[in-house]
Every structure is written in structure tokens, then in C-alpha cells.
Amino acid sequence: MTHAASATRRADTGASRSAVVMREPLAIYLNDHLMGATSGSELARRVAKQHAQTPAGAALVRMADEIAQDRAELLRIMDDLGIPVRRYKIGIGWAVEKAGRAKTNGFLVRRAPLSSLVELESLRAGVEAKRLMWQALRASGTDRTGGLGADRLTELLHRARRQLETLEDLHLQVAGAVLEKS
Numbered sequence: 001m002t003h004a005a006s007a008t009r010r011a012d013t014g015a016s017r018s019a020v021v022m023r024e025p026l027a028i029y030l031n032d033h034l035m036g037a038t039s040g041s042e043l044a045r046r047v048a049k050q051h052a053q054t055p056a057g058a059a060l061v062r063m064a065d066e067i068a069q070d071r072a073e074l075l076r077i078m079d080d081l082g083i084p085v086r087r088y089k090i091g092i093g094w095a096v097e098k099a100g101r102a103k104t105n106g107f108l109v110r111r112a113p114l115s116s117l118v119e120l121e122s123l124r125a126g127v128e129a130k131r132l133m134w135q136a137l138r139a140s141g142t143d144r145t146g147g148l149g150a151d152r153l154t155e156l157l158h159r160a161r162r163q164l165e166t167l168e169d170l171h172l173q174v175a176g177a178v179l180e181k182s
Contacts, residue, residue: 030078031086033133037071038093040126044068046097047119056170063123063163070130073156077137077148113178120174124167131160 041064048064051057078085138153 026081027083029133029136030074030081030083031089033130034071034074034078034085035089035093035096036126036129037067037074038090039097040123040130041068041071042094042097043119043126044123047116047123051116056173059166059170063166066159066163067123067127070156070159074133080148117171117174117178120167120171124164124171127160127163127167131157131164134160 044060044064044067048057048060051060075085134153134156137148138150138157
């Protein structure tokens with residue numbers, strides 16, 4: 001190998017290391033959101049199933065589908081940006097949702113009325129975090145450098161806002177029904 005070829009190879013390696021280091025905060029950020037999206041998607045699916053026969057059932061089923069689509073979109077974005085998925089974070093997100101089912105709620109065998117209220121609040125917190133992530137990606141310029149497109153992120157932001165409005169309405173209904181009885 002010639003001296004020039006060796007220098008070029010070192011420069012290329014340094015440049016790629018530099019790119020990895022510069023993208024590391026984004027990789028951590030998106031993988032952390034993927035962990036939350038995994039937990040949120042599981043929770044949304046469970047809540048929708050539990051309330052399928054209620055007046056809110058159709059809205060919750062639609063939202064669970066959208067939340068799963070948003071998680072899939074996050075995976076596509078990570079792929080588009082060349083960010084590797086940290087599988088252990090997906091596992092943690094799945095386990096967190098399962099562990100959340102074991103919370104003490106005053107009832108051992110049957111579902112507590114308060115569970116619906118707490119689950120809606122958890123979903124709302126997750127959707128708000130997702131909205132903030134889409135907003136951060138758009139504001140950071142990642143959409144320009146990563147080929148995501150501002151339109152793609154804007155649509156995801158709008159969908160998150162609609163989900164938040166739906167959750168707010170459902171939360172008020174459930175809060176009125178559950179807390180009024182206490």
C-alpha cells in the first residue's frame with residue numbers, strides 16, 4: 001500500500017468514525033423513543049381491546065392502529081438515517097408495558113375502574129413524547145440532511161396532535177365517570 005493510499009484510508013476511517021460520533025446522540029434519542037413506542041403500542045393495543053365494546057372502542061382501535069403505524073414509521077426513519085436499532089431497547093419497552101399491568105390498584109382479581117384513567121394518562125404522555133420527537137426532528141434539520149422530508153414529519157406531527165385531542169376527550173369522560181363515584 002502506498003503512503004498516499006494509506007493516508008486516504010486513515011482519513012476515510014476517521015471521517016466515518018466522526019460521522020458515527022456525530023450521529024450518536026440522534027441514535028440514542030431515536031432508540032429511546034423506539035423503546036417508548038414499543039411500550040406505547042402494546043399499551044394502546046391492550047386498551048383498545050379492553051374497550052372494544054364501549055362507545056370509545058372505535059376511536060381507541062383506530063388510535064392503536066395509528067400508534068403502531070407511528071412506531072413502524074420511526075423504524076423506517078431510523079433505517080433511512082442509517083441508525084441501527086438497539087434490540088434490547090425494544091425488549092425493555094415490551095417488558096415495561098407488561099410490568100405496568102402488575103401495578104397495585106386496589107383490586108387483586110378484577111380490573112379496577114381507575115385502571116382506565118391511568119392507562120389513558122400513560123397513553124397521552126407517550127403520544128406527547130412522540131409529538132415532541134417529531135417536532136425535534138423537524139426543527140433539527142434532520143429532515144433536510146436525512147432525506148426524511150418536512151412534509152413527512154409535519155404529517156406525523158398532525159397525527160400526534162389529533163391523537164392527543166382524542167385522548168383528552170376520552171380522559172375527561174373517564175375521569176368524570178370514575179372519580180365521580182369516589
